[in-house]
Amino acid sequence: MSVSSNHQVVLKSRPVGVPQAHHFEIREADVPDLRDGEFLVRNEFLSVDPAMRGWVNAAANYSQPVQVGEVMRAFAAGRVVTSRHPDYPEGTAVMGLLGWQEFAVSDGSNIRRKIKETDLSLSLSLGVLGLNGITAYFGLTAAGEPQQGETVVVSTAAGAVGSIVGQLARLHGCRTVGITGGETKRRLCLDEFGYDAAIDYREPGLEAALREACPDGVDVYFDNTSGPISDTVLPMINRHARIVICGTASIQNWDPWPQGPRVDRLLLNKSARMMGFLAFDYEHRYEEAIAFLAPLVREGKLHFREEILDGLEAAPGSIADLYESRNLGKRLIRLI
């Protein structure tokens, strides 16, 4: 395949808080000739992730910020179209940090994995069989360590990660309680993701609803929100509870750093632990998660939702919605 022109979404200005469409611009760029050891990937699906806010903000985070003028950092899935790399022949399906662009030149260093499940849509490798599934799998099992009969509470329970956490926790024999925003998502939690109870945090009485849904207290809290939801859950933890911090979606801005109830005494009173969880720490074990999840997907035992937007021009405005709970399922940009 001969490719001479590429379209890319680049960061135009640095946002404070949630990135909006106007922080990006689409530019046309040449596709350079490949050197030995390189290959060209045609992206088929681009990922839209809450973590992107952290990637473009200036504050120190778990990765270096994207610079203004650079292609927006993003996971993408596609196929190798031309190759001068022996390990990535033409036709290889790959997932990696290929950026918000149509074509990406790679030397393999930004590839996360070769996609083996080519009987399924490549989009799954950005969701349930990608970092969402991997995050849910290790975040729940390795950090949360759920035991049969325990109560697992999940915030952003209908989200791309949370919905998998809830289903995996049920497979572990746990009582699962989902917290989500709005009646549509609450029904989704009950009807599609199999939660034992689901709570709309926008309704009044979150604390009472949680107490009713968790008559035996909370053993594992898988959190993607921080803020008032966590402040309500944490006083209900049981002895030896495990709190997995996977995201902080309810906090729009960390400058100035927000205050909340001190948690150290809660952890001390209950010999509990709170752990920050980053899927990258489990990079050497990704295939273990996918080998567990893929059969469940094929057998229809693991439900998931995708929300697919068409065309590169949908990308710039696609992050802000995630923070307003307007998406239902894993958000993706389809390019071809």
Add this chain to the structure above:
Amino acid sequence: MSVSSNHQVVLKSRPVGVPQAHHFEIREADVPDLRDGEFLVRNEFLSVDPAMRGWVNAAANYSQPVQVGEVMRAFAAGRVVTSRHPDYPEGTAVMGLLGWQEFAVSDGSNIRRKIKETDLSLSLSLGVLGLNGITAYFGLTAAGEPQQGETVVVSTAAGAVGSIVGQLARLHGCRTVGITGGETKRRLCLDEFGYDAAIDYREPGLEAALREACPDGVDVYFDNTSGPISDTVLPMINRHARIVICGTASIQNWDPWPQGPRVDRLLLNKSARMMGFLAFDYEHRYEEAIAFLAPLVREGKLHFREEILDGLEAAPGSIADLYESRNLGKRLIRLI
């Protein structure tokens, strides 16, 4: 030994915050006749611990509060003086929750351990060879998991627990940084407990001093304070840092619950964990800790300080001082 009269320190009124002398009174009580399965302990040393504030306050804690009119809950060490229990013959040295009193009737259920190290003062079984040493040993090794070459920061670094944590961390090959109140204790940290650096948190410039003392960041933070000291340490943690919450001495009152900077994002950015640590969770492994610590004490390789007050009448006023950093070393009441 025939005993007919006992003196006890009982809780007279429930304090809010730090218990003062006037919250207690000393009363004379009869020593009841022993029944089968009971034995009488003559307490030689009574312990004074920061945890006592939690034991007498009304708020839910990790143990039920002492009721007004009850003997003050306390660890004590003594010897069996009369016995109708086959496992505790006369002369047995014991440590347990025997209360702030001269004599305690026990059926064994409140005994924590039989003291084997009778070549050393029984007072040690309330400090370096008691819960202080056990807390330091498991809190550092099991919860903190120090690795050679890492930096370990200890708050209340000159205290009964902290001073042992610092010395054990050095034995693990760590750089040790102590935080303490006042120049006297700071010198003690450097000269007696072997910290690589020691900081007086009462002096201005805590943050700058910490940064200078921890050029490679903080891998383990063993905390007994909560509050502003922790707020200064936590932003300096490294990837995969372990924060061990052993106490919250700087917080005088948890009603209303105090606010502080949210820690979840710090933990997430660094894949770090914060754990509440209660020594009781390791009760089945106490002897392992003491078997490690006792030889170090005998060989003079583990330094400790005791601050011994004489007579039961010293007990009621002995807690408040702990919260004003007026004590140097493990505080004890000597009865005989």
